[in-house]
Amino acid sequence: MRLYEELDRILRSGQACLSTDGDGNEYIGKGGVYCSHLSYPASLVLFGGGHVAQALTRIAACCGMSSLVADDRPEVLRKENFPDGTRLVLTDFNEPDDDIWKVDNPYYCIFTHAHTYDSQVLVQCCRHQSSYIGMIGSRRKIEKCFEFARAQGISDEILATVHSPIGLPLNAITPAEIAVSIMAEIIGVYRKDKKLVVLDPAMVRRIAQEKEAAVCRILASGGSSPAREGAIMLVGKSWQAGTVGGGALEELVKHDALAANRRRIVHYDLTEQGRTGMACGGDVTVLITPQALS
Numbered sequence: 504m505r506l507y508e509e510l511d512r513i514l515r516s517g518q519a520c521l522s523t524d525g526d527g528n529e530y531i532g533k534g535g536v537y538c539s540h541l542s543y544p545a546s547l548v549l550f551g552g553g554h555v556a557q558a559l560t561r562i563a564a565c566c567g568m569s570s571l572v573a574d575d576r577p578e579v580l581r582k583e584n585f586p587d588g589t590r591l592v593l594t595d596f597n598e599p600d601d602d603i604w605k606v607d608n609p610y611y612c613i614f615t616h617a618h619t620y621d622s623q624v625l626v627q628c629c630r631h632q633s634s635y636i637g638m639i640g641s642r643r644k645i646e647k648c649f650e651f652a653r654a655q656g657i658s659d660e661i662l663a664t665v666h667s668p669i670g671l672p673l674n675a676i677t678p679a680e681i682a683v684s685i686m687a688e689i690i691g692v693y694r695k696d697k698k699l700v701v702l703d704p705a706m707v708r709r710i711a712q713e714k715e716a717a718v719c720r721i722l723a724s725g726g727s728s729p730a731r732e733g734a735i736m737l738v739g740k741s742w743q744a745g746t747v748g749g750g751a752l753e754e755l756v757k758h759d760a761l762a763a764n765r766r767r768i769v770h771y772d773l774t775e776q777g778r779t780g781m782a783c784g785g786d787v788t789v790l791i792t793p794q795a796l797s
Contacts (some may be wrong), residue, residue, distance in 0.1 A: 504718075504794065506531070509710040510541070514707065515607045516632030518542045518699065521733070523722055526659055527766040537722035537788070539733035540698045543608040543707075544568060545634065545689065550596065550624045551615040552579040555639070558682035559612065560585050566686065573603055576616070596620040604631050607704050610689055612669060613638040622651040625665070629657045635692050637669035637685060700733030706745050710737055717760035717793040721747055726773065726785020745787065756789055763793045 506529055513519040513531065519542075522535030539669070545568050549556040550640075552574035553751030564586040571590040574580050580591040594600040596615055604627075613629040623640060625648050628636045638645065645667045652662060670684030671691070679707050707768040710718055719736040737744045738760040747756055752771060759769055771784045 504711055504792075507707055507718075508589060509703070511707045511711060514541060514543045514702070514704070517608065517634050518696070521720075523768075523790055525768075527768050527792070528791075529790070535788075537732075539700060539720065539722070540600050540696050541733055542693075542699050542701050543704050544701055545610050545693045546571070546606045546608055547612060547689070548603060548606055548609045549573065549612045549614070550578070550599075550628075551592070551613070552618075552680035553616065555614055555681050556612075557584050558679045559685055560589050562682055562686045563587070566690070571603065571606055574615075575620075597623050599627055600623065600734065609633045610635040610687060610693075611637070614669070618644055618647065619677075622648045625649075626652050626655045626657055629661050629665070635666065635687065635689060636664065637666040639669045639681075640667065642668070698732065700731055700737065702733075703745070706735060706737065709744065710735070713737060713739075714794060715739060717763060717791055719747055719756050719760050720790045720792075721770065721787055721789040722790050724785065725787075730787070748787070750765070752787060755789070760793065763791050765793070767791045 510519060510521060519531055520533045521539045522532055523529050523537040525536045541571055547563050547570040549559065549570060552572045553689050556572055563570050571592060572585060573592045573594050575594060575596055577593060580593055592600050592603060611633050613621050613624050615624060621698060625638055629652060634716045649662050649739060655725065666688060668713055670681060673684040675681045675684045716737050716739045719738060721734045724732055734747050735745050736747045738757050740761065743757060747750045747753055751781055752773065769789050769791060771787045773787065
């Protein structure tokens with residue numbers, strides 16, 4: 504589906520709204536009768552692999568976030584310094600490796616081992632779409648980096664979005680404490696929208712490519728419904744991926760999706776009087792979009 508190809512492109516660099524009108528037509532942007540606030544998981548991209556980065560990757564792993572650490576020092580990029588799953592990239596800070604900029608929904612953190620490198624990396628980060636840019640340093644050092652960035656064509660409007668000094672003002676001193684302040688700030692940015700639903704990138708890309716399946720997306724929910732607005736399930740004739748809450752509701756949604764030959768908005772009553780026979784209460788509205796099930 505071209506819509507989900509475009510959604511994937513947008514979510515790779517930030518958040519998006521997927522709206523639906525009363526007839527079930529979907530489009531990217533705010534408005535419509537229903538609007539899902541969507542994001543890919545935050546991915547930390549750390550320029551500099553020193554003690555702060557090492558502590559931050561461990562906290563990120565606890566928060567379910569992936570990390571990529573870039574540095575030009577092989578002795579720093581040792582696997583034992585970082586949690587399992589951390590991507591380590593040996594690169595020149597003046598010309599960072601292209602793969603660094605291909606991370607989904609990147610949150611850039613700049614703390615290299617030289618001010619000149621921080622300036623170079625800042626310019627590169629400002630030239631790429633991201634959800635967050637943070638840079639460590641004193642006020643004087645930050646202003647010098649900003650002056651360099653302005654000379655390279657980076658606007659004051661973009662620089663105003665840079666979180667610097669990086670992290671919340673917690674009076675942090677140790678690398679671990681500084682890492683906590685950085686992660687707290689990142690969470691504040693990442694979770695600013697309380698309606699945000701985090702999607703699996705593999706799911707969105709599969710929807711874009713799948714020809715014989717139905718997409719089921721929760722448009723609205725109320726009461727004690729088991730899943731949030733924006734949750735997505737992909738249903739095939741003998742398989743499914745994702746979830747819209749599990750249990751009797753999910754089985755009924757799957758049944759309706761497999762039987763559908765056109766786009767439908769279906770309301771599910773989650774009380775004993777409804778088709779689900781559930782006692783938890785509440786209700787769920789689901790958009791079913793068959794692609795080639797008929």
